[in-house]
Amino acid sequence: MHRIFERGSAPAGRYGWPWPAGARRRTQLLTCTAFLLLLASCASPITTDLEDDGTFTRPLLGAFVPSGVWSDLAELKELESMVGGEFDVGHWYTSWDHPYDPVPVNDLLEHGRIPLVSWQSQGRAVADIATGRYDDYVREWARQAASAPGTLYVRPFPEMNGDWVPWHGDPDNLRLAWRRLVELFREEGTHNVRWVFSPNVTDEPRTAENRMENYYPGREYVDVLALDGYNWGDTRPYIGWRTFEEVFASGYGRVAALGPQPVWIAEVASTEHGGDKAAWIRDMLSSTRFGRLEAIIWFNENKETDWRIESSLASAEAFRQWFEWRDGRTAEEPDAGGPHGPAEDTTRTASLTSG
Numbered sequence: 001m002h003r004i005f006e007r008g009s010a011p012a013g014r015y016g017w018p019w020p021a022g023a024r025r026r027t028q029l030l031t032c033t034a035f036l037l038l039l040a041s042c043a044s045p046i047t048t049d050l051e052d053d054g055t056f057t058r059p060l061l062g063a064f065v066p067s068g069v070w071s072d073l074a075e076l077k078e079l080e081s082m083v084g085g086e087f088d089v090g091h092w093y094t095s096w097d098h099p100y101d102p103v104p105v106n107d108l109l110e111h112g113r114i115p116l117v118s119w120q121s122q123g124r125a126v127a128d129i130a131t132g133r134y135d136d137y138v139r140e141w142a143r144q145a146a147s148a149p150g151t152l153y154v155r156p157f158p159e160m161n162g163d164w165v166p167w168h169g170d171p172d173n174l175r176l177a178w179r180r181l182v183e184l185f186r187e188e189g190t191h192n193v194r195w196v197f198s199p200n201v202t203d204e205p206r207t208a209e210n211r212m213e214n215y216y217p218g219r220e221y222v223d224v225l226a227l228d229g230y231n232w233g234d235t236r237p238y239i240g241w242r243t244f245e246e247v248f249a250s251g252y253g254r255v256a257a258l259g260p261q262p263v264w265i266a267e268v269a270s271t272e273h274g275g276d277k278a279a280w281i282r283d284m285l286s287s288t289r290f291g292r293l294e295a296i297i298w299f300n301e302n303k304e305t306d307w308r309i310e311s312s313l314a315s316a317e318a319f320r321q322w323f324e325w326r327d328g329r330t331a332e333e334p335d336a337g338g339p340h341g342p343a344e345d346t347t348r349t350a351s352l353t354s355g
Contacts, residue, residue: 062089085323201229233274269307
C-alpha cells in the first residue's frame, strides 16, 4: 500500500547511529550483554555485519498519522494520548514538487523522535533522475537536510516493486537514480541522512523482472532495509486474513539476504474485517521471530480500509496495554494468545545493538 502525500549525544542504534533522547529513554529493556555490545560498536553503518548473539530487543515503534508531523506534532500527540505512550519514529510523505521542509524534521528531533520521510518523485522519470536532470533540486535538498539537528531517515522510491507507483518497472535506472542521490548528498557533505530501501513485501506483478532484489542499489548505498506489508483480511478475499508473521516471513527473508543492515517495517497495519485485529496487534508487538527487526511503523489512516489504531476500542486497548508494559507501568507483557498468536518458533533472536 502506498500514499502520495503532497505536503511536504544519545546512545547509538544498531550501527552506532544516535537515537534522539526520547527514543533513548524507551530502550531501557536492553540486556547487559547488548549494552556492552553497544559500547563496543564503532564500525561503519554500511560495512558492519549483524550477528545473532542470542539476545532480543523489542523494535522501536513508530507511526504515520495524516498531518501528524505538523502543528507541533498535534495529531501524533493526540494519538499518543489515546494509547498512553510515545512513538519512537514519526513518518510522513513529501514529493519532489516541494523543497526540503525543516519543520517536521526539527520538530520530531526536538521532541525526541526519529524522523522518517518518504521522498516521492512522482512526475520525474527515474531515467531522468539517473542522468542528472534534477541534480540542482537534489543538491539543494541535501544542503538543507544537512542543517537538521540530528539524523534524518530518507525513504526514496517506496514500494518500487509495486505496479501502483510511477517509479515502478525500471529497476536498472532506479538503481542508477538511487546511487546518484546518495553520491550527490555525499558531495554536498550531508552526512546525517540514512537511506531506507523499502520494497513492498510482495512483488506486483510477481515476475522475475520485477523482483525486489532487482531494484537494490547495493550495500554501500543503503543504510536500512525495510518492508511494507498489510493484513487485508476480507477486504481482499484473494489474500485473506494473515497473521503478522505470515505477512512478513517471506519478504523478511528476502530483504534480509540483501545485506547486513538493520531491518525496519516502514508501513504496516491490519483491517478489522475477517479476524481479531486486537489479537493481530498483540501478535505483532510480541513477536520475536525477526531477529534483525529494529523498528515497526504503523500506518494510521482510514484509506482502503480503516487501518487506524482507533478503528475499535479493542484495537486501541491492545496498543495501550503494550505501552503500559514498555514504559514500566505494568510488569507483565501483554499476551498475544488465541488462534492468531505468534508462531511457535520464537528462538530466532538478535540484539538490536550488535555491531
